[in-house]
Amino acid sequence: MLDFTALKLDDQTPIYQQVVRYVKLAIISGTASSGEELPSRRFLSALLGVNPNTIQKACRLMEEEGFLQSAAGSGSSLSFTPEMAAEMKRALLREETLRYLDSVKKMGLGRQAVLALVEDLWAEETGGEER
């Protein structure tokens, strides 16, 4: 059963998008496995303090993307191949990195400056666990 207690909602992005992203990150990082169940829509909406329709919208999107299967009475569960997970990771990493690089370039930074900045803030952020 996928855990949603770690999902912190911000009010800058549509909630349904944040929910989809949270599930995708769980798949990408290996936290969630294919076949794993999601809490019911009603339970999830109560847990997150949002409307059931908002969760329903997130679930509909994930079904359309092909990694969630739902059936009345049986609940909803993840369903994806390792290839789908790998492609999901590749696409999301590429997209976010290109957006970030485009942004810092517009601020006038060069390659070395970005690398230095990333190293600096990497250490600062979460106590710098080496990997």
Added chain:
Amino acid sequence: MLDFTALKLDDQTPIYQQVVRYVKLAIISGTASSGEELPSRRFLSALLGVNPNTIQKACRLMEEEGFLQSAAGSGSSLSFTPEMAAEMKRALLREETLRYLDSVKKMGLGRQAVLALVEDLWAEETGGEER
């Protein structure tokens, strides 16, 4: 006179936020200098193909942030000190980098993997001009 022809609008973010960001990036990168004039709100809205009220909202925000001065009849012009520009750059770089690093960490990447990814996509993106 600040040039807005290079501003490409996307439909994922509120337009007024994109306009503010564009002006900030011009200040940060040194493209714009204090005292420089902005095109009139009507001209700008026509150029970007958006509503005058949207531009008005962007201008109001920039006034509240303290780097734009407006007066009826005289137009709007930038007004900032070198210290304000430096602080703007520092804050924006820090914010965007931390957001990016948080995201890639959630996807399971480590320090080395991020640095490698940034180097790879840096070269790919704009033909890789060294700096």
Added chain:
DNA sequence: CTGACTGTATTATATCAGTAATACAGTCAG
């Protein structure tokens, strides 16, 4: 079978971003 859960669908309302169409007041060149 019954009841309590599941997903699904519908209608109404509120808020916000953006559009649209005006109106008004300050500045300044002619």
Added chain:
DNA sequence: CTGACTGTATTACTGATATAATACAGTCAG
């Protein structure tokens, strides 16, 4: 002074996000 520009303000409309309150149908343990 006049007119054409400037910023500023107001009202009305649309679409998307989210809320709220239901209603209906499928599943399954007791």
